[in-house]
Amino acid sequence: MRGAGGGANLLALRSHNTALVLDLLRTAGAEGISRLELAERTGLTPQAVSKITARLREEGLAAEAGRRASTGGKPRTVLRLVPEAGHAVGVHLDRDELRAVLADLDGTVVARRRTALDLGAGAEAVLGRVASVVGELGTEVAGVQALLGVGVALPGPLDHRRGVLHRVTGFPEWDGFPLREALSARLGSVPVVVDKDTNAVALGLAVGGEGGSFAYLHLGTGLGAGLVIGGSVHRGPRTGAGEFGHQVVQLDGPPCGCGDRGCVEALCLAAVARGETEEAARVLGTGAANLVGLLDIDRVLVGGRTVEGAPEVFVSGVRRVLEARARRTGEECAAVRSVPGEGRVAEGAAQLVLAPVFGQDG
Amino acid sequence: MRGAGGGANLLALRSHNTALVLDLLRTAGAEGISRLELAERTGLTPQAVSKITARLREEGLAAEAGRRASTGGKPRTVLRLVPEAGHAVGVHLDRDELRAVLADLDGTVVARRRTALDLGAGAEAVLGRVASVVGELGTEVAGVQALLGVGVALPGPLDHRRGVLHRVTGFPEWDGFPLREALSARLGSVPVVVDKDTNAVALGLAVGGEGGSFAYLHLGTGLGAGLVIGGSVHRGPRTGAGEFGHQVVQLDGPPCGCGDRGCVEALCLAAVARGETEEAARVLGTGAANLVGLLDIDRVLVGGRTVEGAPEVFVSGVRRVLEARARRTGEECAAVRSVPGEGRVAEGAAQLVLAPVFGQDG
């Protein structure tokens, strides 16, 4: 609801309310939702909802889908989102692999692609590869209408707003590369959104029903985090938020690759390397507890290749630390869960494009 | 701009834009700001600004204040906020002392009160004391119009939304006390807002021109933090955010009063007790660096009685740690400053009431 300076006009008002209704339609899924329910949930009057939904039906974004049982009068007409009305491509660029998905408005994956990729092969080669995969996905599926945009998720620090990469660890040739503009130009002005891989996963989880505030901790070859505060991804002014791995939890501890000492990442991965998974989980839990205390978040989700090697050990290890903390503070304990990672980054990347349609992220 | 379910109507639109204009008027201060500047800054059309400011002048909240030099045509008329149009009382309840201020719309302190207080004397006695101070402040100053409300800041965990205290360390009789309702009833339905002391200071700093995202670290008898993210105070769903002091930076380190080991607070205060101020600053800096990395904030402000004993040592100590971190990441270093604390909590408490008028916090 914010423009350049925050001033809101009638157009902004309409998009806001429209996005709100679309979001409720999406959340309702195949079951659908009635106009009156929409009115109750949004706080708008039934008549306003009728006008908005009429516009959405005209545009093909919503449709009637049967009726509810009567409660003594005219039964409610159920509305649902028309998922095929729009699609987005999500791309996960990893060091040695490219994964891409085509998702409809609902977030349902309609098609997938997966190929080997050498990030070090240079910008031109990689961009060409991405463009051809996007092209394939866009045309292959029958009935695919307007491609809303392409979301790209990749590791390493970057500027989400301007879509410029800062560094990609191990691939200095990408320093300062304007990925968004370059890819958008290559695809013929299709909107492109770029973000960190952990943020993409966090966004995907948030859209997928994970409400409130939570942190997604990713333990793979490194340790990073995606933060969701009050339903939207927290990136910070320079998209640098989520530097979880280099949080110091052991003053003057063993040196880390980053140059500091006692970072969670270094301690955690060292424990994993020694085969002491429980100790790794305890270290991870300590970092998570610090985060929970600082931000007062509800849930901690853990994932990544290392976690998936022993999910139960990590979940219970982290939970143990958080429970001890909750006992001390007298507050409710933050929930801990592991989330399977297969393809989640690419799906989250697609949500980078889809979420704004529903007024989220932005 | 959000109602119960987030639906926005024309009334909400108007309040939003009005608050925006009021905020710019406040920020401009005595210097004032012209209609066209307001239009540029808000993104609204000049005519919309004219309508809004006309309404504000009618209500007595704004007034014309001279003219700018001409730039070749009709000179711009300068508008300014009328600070006397509204007042708020801010109360700082500390363990042994009550400080209160009466502030006008601008945040300027018009009157102060300071008395000894025994928090352990029971709710009735304390409430009576607060009510009489609020009464004095409200009536003493000539020309004081509508009292917009009373903001109360105090240590210890509490529920900002419902205005209920959880615990006040050392005073178990306050556990679960509904301070907001009780005080509001006592004052004759004057709106009351309750918050943690560190949040009040952070809000006061944010309103006082400290833009963007920053953390206020308060080192006194304990160590706490107030977080401002994107201009508004981050409290978390249970107002528990800012638990900076019990962040673990030394796994299995020395025991802390909270029951955990290696907390920043314990390490920091122990160093202070040993007279090793520089080491205390380094420990504080490590905690601050963790915070900067996690949230990607711009600035770290330090304050509190202990810091004020040697502000330069703490500022340079913290800065040293942050600079080392910035060198490693290649990012710009977060700024560090100390802020004098005298009366700041009570002033911030008044902002708990004033800030919503200008669309902040809320």
Add this chain to the structure above:
DNA sequence: GCACTTTGGCAACAGCGTTGCGAAAGTAGG
């Protein structure tokens, strides 16, 4: 004194959500 520039209010306007009212589509009871 005239031409020009810039500000800012008046009036008409389009578009938003709201209100009043009535048609549509069911249930419940005779």
Add this chain to the structure above:
DNA sequence: CCTACTTTCGCAACGCTGTTGCCAAAGTGC
């Protein structure tokens, strides 16, 4: 089957928002 009632939901008129077109006001520069 018909009638009465309940509930849903769209049409039309409305009030209010910010917007646009236009013009008076108030300066500067020649």
